Amino acid sequence: MVSTPHRRTLAASIGLLLTLGVSTACSSGKEKTTQDTVGKADGKISITYLQKQGDQEYFVAEAAGAKAKAAELGIDLKVVNLGNDANKTVSEVQSAIAQKTSGLVIVVPDPAVGPQIAQTAKDAKVPLLTSDDQICTSGPDPVECDAKDLVPRIGFSGEQMGTEVGKRAAEEFKKAGFDAADTRVISAWKQDVTVCGDRINAAKKAFTAAVPGVKTIDVPTDNTPTGAQDKIAATVTANAKVKNWVVWGCNDENVMGGVTALQNAGIKPANVVGIGLGAYLACKEWQTDKPSGMKAALFINGKDVGALAVQTMYDKLKNGKDFPREAFAPTAMVDRTDWKSSGLRCN
16 A cells, blocks of 8 residues: 555545454455354453564554554453463463453464464354464464464454555665666575565565566574574675665564674665655654665564454454454555655654
8 A cells, every 4th residue: 555545535434444343354254253153251251362472562562552443442452472482372362261251352373283273273162363464263374274273363464465555665776776686685594484484475576576677685684683684784795796676574563683693794875775664763763864775664563463353353242243264454654755654653
């Protein structure tokens, strides 16, 4: 959603989403999901929201949106930071069920725990909803999962996000006057996370369609700024003759790590096109007039996902409304010139 008209309607779109809950589901929503057999909750509604990397800025915002929506609806909400611990994921789900939570919303550190989590929730007759990352009830890899076995998800469209990143990267490439032979693309992400793969593949497809002939270097990371910086620094050292660099990744952390690594290697900002995904780190580069390799970023607001997830779970528990297969929150591309007017808050 790069254009100005989309940006102007962002606030209105968010309001509509949070009112309707599932208005942007990617499927008809008429198919039954594995959680549709769970009945309504009796009495006071309580929801447990379990997040990986709960101290990451995106997830902090997501928790804030979830808490605000829970307060608005008059329900109890407990937010749990799972870090990157798959074992903690299982134990915290069991603990929440033991404490009689009405519903579970989860962002898993590792999709491999999906089948166990889904079965535990099903046995306890507690509805399960994922946010951001997908999990499957029948196997560890959501990519290989049959659609009917995917747990309903609230988040963003990975394909749409990646496409916007790739398009903007191509625009900045052309604006900078880069030559394909002198340029490399760094594509950085945690390669076992399904939604990351969706974003990366879409970015590459959109970029290549607009700018053919640029070689891409895939860099596996842990999706953190320092992890990405270390891996990308090694990549830059191994490709010392490359003049220009384009960087994209699964999130702002990967791109910020890449931009920092290139800067530390002596690459000038004019020779770097970084396109973030999240914008919560990218905006920090734009708070001064100092040149930066971070040229733009796709603004994804975690608050919208957290609020939409809680609303969707509430609708299920209170009114028996079926979960959609997926429901998406809106996005907008921002840069140094317009990030403040987009509604993005830079902490």
